[in-house]
Amino acid sequence: MLAADAVTKRFAKGDSAIVALRELSLDIAEGSFVTVVGRSGCGKSTLLNMLAGLTPPSAGEIRYRDHRLSGPDTQIGYLTQHDTLMPWRDVLRNVEMPLEIRGVASAERRSVATELVQRVGLGGFEKHYPRELSGGMRRRAGLARMLAGSPETLLMDEPFGALDAQLRTELQLELLRLWQGSGQTVVFVTHDIEEALLLGDRVVVLGRVGRILLDREIALARPRSADELRVDPEFVALHGELSTALKRESPAGEERS
Template sequence: MGEMILPNRESAVADGQFLARLQHVGKSFVSAGKRSEILSDVNIDIAPGEFVSVIGPSGSGKSTILNLLAGIDMPTSGSITYDGSRVRGVSKTIAYLTQHDSLLPWRTVAENVGVPLEIRNVPAPERARAVDGILAKVGLEGYGKHYPRQLSGGMQKRTMLARTLIYDPKTILMDEPFGPLDAQLKLALQAELLRLWTGTGKTIVFVTHDIAEAITLSDRVLVLSSQPTVIKHEERILIPRPRDVHEVRFSPHFEAHYRALWNAIELRREQAVA
């Protein structure tokens, strides 16, 4: 049915070459004179080309982990390395896609998608060719002159995805990008994401509340426990690739993965109550 899972990770473990590493990372904030610890001794290794999902309750630090990986924020303790160097700021090879609409309403689809290349001073003719190419890849060919308000929710998400991919980032951080969408549209965009990711060698770190979505997309799923956050459970997904998002739930592994992740989340809740 497909290649074995996590070939990149297994080789990375063998030779010690990870793309990103969080080692004993802690993060705390001070508000109104009170210190709140969000992350505590978090350790995560991510291999090149790996698709890792992170699930956990609201406030458990999922977005904080993405912000630290992106270099938007710095840890209070521990270290974060990316591509062999310590993270000290924003990397040009990391893209960050959130669930919030960040399209510029006064710009057309093509102009929105071309923003990253414009920032990099790519000449207009080259920029236009790149925009046309990526719009075709995400199914928006012919919509370049439309404005965001003229698009459906799904098309707006495709536009944001196109803008994320246009400068060919090595790593993509995704913070619940499909969260507010209806189930049918979410499946369509999951399929689109897998199609665009497969064979590229890009690394994706994907935050979601949806266990089924995490299983469908990922090589590994990390479960966070809050107050403060630690990694409570790691689930390696044994469903072969390529995956059909409509058929993956019928895999003999799917139910076992779902139960393991649900039990890990429920255990966290029980411990929190206790």
Template sequence: MSTVSIENLHVGYGNSAVLRGLSLEIGTGEILCVTGPSGCGKSTLLRAVAGLLPATSGRILVDGEPVTGTAAGRALVFQDDGLLPWRSVQRNVELPLSIRKVPKGERREVATSWIGQVGLAGYERHLPRELSGGMRQRVQLARTLAGTPRVVLADEPFGALDAQTRTSMQRLLVDVWRAQPMTVVFVTHDVDEALFLGDRVAVLGRDGRLAKVVSSSRPRTDSSVPAERAEILETL
């Protein structure tokens, strides 16, 4: 787990500014959800924290160290699962361990454990094309966590799933986070998803500035509509 400090961050593409003066502290082991209108810089923020986009000004610190590029301790999870179609579930999950040259027996053991934890035991030999969308996202989650990241950066990973599968994946993420605490920054357009998953919800405005940070008071076992929902919707 890691602490992420974002200090007066400005990020842009060419002459176009996207994030403007954003400052935010993300606590160790916190799930911070980020929401806001399209084009406000949610995905840009994730890519900056991942080290894929340089800051125009300001800085990002992870455990007090400036982010200057990508690192194994920060992992991105996308809406597109990005599974390699020619690799089985087992070999897809083993991928980050293979890149780090972890011995074959050890990476097989780690991958098998995570496949079981995301509910896919028995599917180790299946190819991605043989799986449903929800199952593919489970494989992506297992692959991400097999690499033991300290910070998980999720860019609307459940956005393309049907409502039932999406709810199942939300609960799975919470279960995994409880079993292996990590710092999570989760981007979503869905306010209800943000309030269910997040300890706090950061709302970005259309100008790329931080409009509001709302703490969620709803237990993750509660499906009722929280009072904070109206507060966030008023900001969007």
């Protein structure tokens, strides 16, 4: 479905270049939920930006459905770390935006947006502006807006990282509910091992400059409960395996070329 083929990404800095990723190869199967976990600075966000077609690789290529990805694709939705809701639009009009860009008729896009707002638990807040919402509500609105375009693939960059533990758990379960049975492909970046195991059916652990430290299929039964998983021997073993892989890697730092 989505593939990175020996991709390298360099950013110019003065007379030299900072290497964010070096010769990373990764294949994402259609319909899978892949979580990518790693220390800050290992290139996780850079990888997502390339998979979204927003940043071209310095070397190698990104392929989507076996075609070279040379720019953004409407079949790939992207929920970034930061809130990107339009402050001058209320919740409903924010969610409508992908449909409006596509030229969908007003009545149809209003119907689709209204249904999505209900699905993410924001019923009654359709006319509220982003400044009037809590952080968790803005995350829900952003998720609804991404889903409005009916993308085949969802890229998510630590979308719940800034939320408190209880709210993060609620939105994790909400995301799984929306994903299961949809056929959509998800690549979810996080620095939290527990979140990676709760959500993913495959976990990829990244080290410095995108070196793959571990690529592990997760066979934990669904639906998954965070409280129940914490005392599950299989979960405990997997958590230890991922934690050990990360501990063997020195903290990420700049690599120059």
